[in-house]
Amino acid sequence: MAYQRPKGTADILPGESEKWQYVEQTARDVFKAYQFKEIRTPMFENFDVFSRSVGDTSDIVTKEMYDFFDKGDRHIVLRPEGTAGVVRAYVENKLYGPEHQKPVKVYYMGPMFRYERPQSGRMREFHQLGVEAFGSESPAIDVETIAMALQLLKQFGLKNLKLVINTLGDLETRQAYRQALIDFLEPHFAELSADSKERLHKNPLRVLDSKDKHDQEIVKDAPSILDYLDEASTAHFTTVKQMLESLGIDYEIDANMVRGLDYYNHTIFEIMSNSKAFGGNYMTVCAGGRYNGLVSELGGPDAPGFGFGLGVERLLLIMAADEVPLPVDDQLDVYLVGIGAAAAPATLKLIQAIRGAGFSAERDYLDRKPKAQFKTANRLNAKVVITIGDSELAAKAANLKNMATGEETTVPFTKIESDFKAIFKTAVK
RNA sequence: GCGGUAGUGGCGAAGUGGUUAACGCACCGGAUUGUGGCUCCGGCACGCGUGGGUUCGAUUCCCACCUACCGCCCCA
Numbered sequence: 439m440a441y442q443r444p445k446g447t448a449d450i451l452p453g454e455s456e457k458w459q460y461v462e463q464t465a466r467d468v469f470k471a472y473q474f475k476e477i478r479t480p481m482f483e484n485f486d487v488f489s490r491s492v493g494d495t496s497d498i499v500t501k502e503m504y505d506f507f508d509k510g511d512r513h514i515v516l517r518p519e520g521t522a523g524v525v526r527a528y529v530e531n532k533l534y535g536p537e538h539q540k541p542v543k544v545y546y547m548g549p550m551f552r553y554e555r556p557q558s559g560r561m562r563e564f565h566q567l568g569v570e571a572f573g574s575e576s577p578a579i580d581v582e583t584i585a586m587a588l589q590l591l592k593q594f595g596l597k598n599l600k601l602v603i604n605t606l607g608d609l610e611t612r613q614a615y616r617q618a619l620i621d622f623l624e625p626h627f628a629e630l631s632a633d634s635k636e637r638l639h640k641n642p643l644r645v646l647d648s649k650d651k652h653d654q655e656i657v658k659d660a661p662s663i664l665d666y667l668d669e670a671s672t673a674h675f676t677t678v679k680q681m682l683e684s685l686g687i688d689y690e691i692d693a694n695m696v697r698g699l700d701y702y703n704h705t706i707f708e709i710m711s712n713s714k715a716f717g718g719n720y721m722t723v724c725a726g727g728r729y730n731g732l733v734s735e736l737g738g739p740d741a742p743g744f745g746f747g748l749g750v751e752r753l754l755l756i757m758a759a760d761e762v763p764l765p766v767d768d769q770l771d772v773y774l775v776g777i778g779a780a781a782a783p784a785t786l787k788l789i790q791a792i793r794g795a796g797f798s799a800e801r802d803y804l805d806r807k808p809k810a811q812f813k814t815a816n817r818l819n820a821k822v823v824i825t826i827g828d829s830e831l832a833a834k835a836a837n838l839k840n841m842a843t844g845e846e847t848t849v850p851f852t853k854i855e856s857d858f859k860a861i862f863k864t865a866v867k
Numbered sequence: 868g869c870g871g872u873a874g875u876g877g878c879g880a881a882g883u884g885g886u887u888a889a890c891g892c893a894c895c896g897g898a899u900u901g902u903g904g905c906u907c908c909g910g911c912a913c914g915c916g917u918g919g920g921u922u923c924g925a926u927u928c929c930c931a932c933c934u935a936c937c938g939c940c941c942c943a
Contacts, residue, residue: 816903
């Protein structure tokens with residue numbers, strides 16, 4: 439193979455691209471109902487935008503970012519996620535200004551890049567849909583955005599979804615809980631897995647969702663963050679729960695659910711699916727939460743935010759496994775069969791006239807015999823076939839066949855060129 | 868970054884240190900000169916991921932690299 443695509447990338451070919459269009463269109467429709475507007479930000483940003491937003495809690499910055507120095511010696515990162523770039527744009531364009539209705543609600547969709555070891559559903563170039571809402575601390579934003587995510591996934595045809603929520607409280611809560619967790623885990627230090635020993639001081643919350651069996655045993659008795667919430671954080675979370683209930687939305691609380699990044703606080707959520715695509719285990723398809731400190735972290739005012747992201751590749755995997763029926767448009771209006779070299783000029787003129795009238799039309803370019811051309815017409819699901827050969831040229835009228843009924847009629851060339859709509863209508867009625 | 872499995876035509880897949888690399892699907896052509904299905908006949912890899920090495924000889928053995936897949940780390 440002379441050339442192959444870069445590691446961890448994919449070509450989305452015809453047949454597959456239609457599914458992407460369907461997903462994107464469905465998302466746009468749902469976002470519109472909630473008055474989220476599209477924002478398009480660069481696919482690369484200055485390194486600092488992402489390193490600043492992520493913090494230094496993990497090896498995301500050193501290991502996972504797809505970064506490089508450009509010819510001007512600028513440190514560039516191909517965006518690994520949507521939020522930081524959107525926040526940067528929000529700040530840079532002063533969308534927090536008084537002329538903008540609050541909250542500012544935006545959505546994005548597009549490619550993201552992470553320098554990872556590829557696996558199924560984990561690419562170096564992958565795609566996300568996401569939304570962000572800036573400027574309101576109202577729990578109603580949390581709840582409506584979660585509801586929108588659920589509606590979106592249902593619209594995609596997903597079944598067996600589970601909403602899981604948790605709260606991380608405010609900054610003080612997180613710090614107090616972090617210390618409490620370290621205090622709890624330190625006596626068990628020797629028993630922890632090698633990975634969790636590492637995590638204990640770098641990012642202790644991550645020990646909570648360790649995959650190691652023995653770690654899980656230890657963590658079962660760990661303190662719950664819910665016991666460290668201050669009054670305001672408790673009130674926020676309580677309201678969120680009440681609002682979900684009033685909407686009839688089922689949820690579970692998982693006090694051990696965490697986020698790898700520091701910028702999250704208060705409500706976090708994940709929507710999980712136990713699709714066959716994951717062997718029946720619950721896997722997260724959509725995740726999000728509140729990030730009240732991020733905007734100021736990136737140099738803006740103290741504006742709160744709430745958002746979520748959804749991986750398109752993973753979504754498509756589920757839709758395929760669950761055999762979600764997609765509206766596929768593989769119909770062809772007209773196939774034009776030309777017989778012999780003498781028919782070529784008429785074939786060219788007529789097919790262009792038909793296309794110009796707004797119909798989809800295909801023809802043969804390989805001088806194949808009528809039988810072969812009809813075979814192709816059949817395979818392309820052509821509604822009608824128009825045939826032009828010597829006798830048709832002599833009569834200046836083409837043979838038209840309705841492929842469903844087999845019924846054949848004769849139509850003058852001039853009529854095809856002047857009013858194909860009428861011809862088509864009577865032919866397929 | 869670490870560990871494991873794999874890589875044969877458009878797709879699926881068999882195979883062997885040695886004269887012509889099975890088979891199926893798809894595709895193309897033909898079976899009364901211009902009509903869709905079925906059936907029948909025929910065609911379709913100068914080559915077995917790439918590059919080295921061992922050997923009289925390698926798709927088959929060895930090494931490196933690339934890519935895919937699975938698990939770990941990480942997960943925004």
